[in-house]
Amino acid sequence: MTSTSVVTPEGPTVSNRPDVELRLPAESAYVAVLRMTTAGLAARLDFTLDDIEDLRMAVGEACALVLEHASARGDLRASFDLSDGSIRVSISADSEPGSEPDSDSFGWQVLTALTSDVRTHREGALLWVSFTVRSSITA
Structure with a gap:
């Protein structure tokens, strides 16, 4: 995630929060909104x-x-880090411990073909898939 400098009356501070965050029910019907x-x-x-x-x-x-492993009544989260000519996207869902995306699946192959720097990790109950997409104009 990128860090953002914010100037306050007390001086500059650094935040590691994404530029945009979205939280939705972990249901496939909400993927269109995302x-x-x-x-x-x-x-x-x-x-x-x-x-x-x-x-x-x-x-x-x-x-x-991530939804393949999502817990019932869990959340689907997305965070976006924006920069000139690229977007870092991180998608997560509450999931069962030990569940991981299938790196041999067709979906994984499509994801890695369309993006760069694809990574998965677990943060507590959250299963994350993150990637970067760069604009072809600045590539």
């Missing part, structure tokens, strides 16, 4: 239409990978 939010953020960064569609597809695949 994909639409992602497209809007990419458009603000002047991604091409092809880049935006690749990013939307990558978010859908990352959601599928």
Whole structure:
């Protein structure tokens, strides 16, 4: 995650919070909302239409990978770190301990083909899939 400098009356402070965060019920019906939010953020960064569609597809695949292991009544979370020409996306869901995305699945292959720096990790009950997408204009 990127760090953001904020100037307060007491002086500058550094925050490790993402630029945008979204929390939804961990149900596949809400993935469309997340994909639409992602497209809007990419458009603000002047991604091409092809880049935006690749990013939307990558978010859908990352959601599928974490929702496969999501706990009933859990949350689906997304955080976005925006920079000039790239977006770092992190998708997570509350899941059962020991569950991991299948790195041999078709969804994983699509995700790694469309993005760079794909990683998974666990933070307590949260299973995370993170990746970066760079605009083809700045690549």
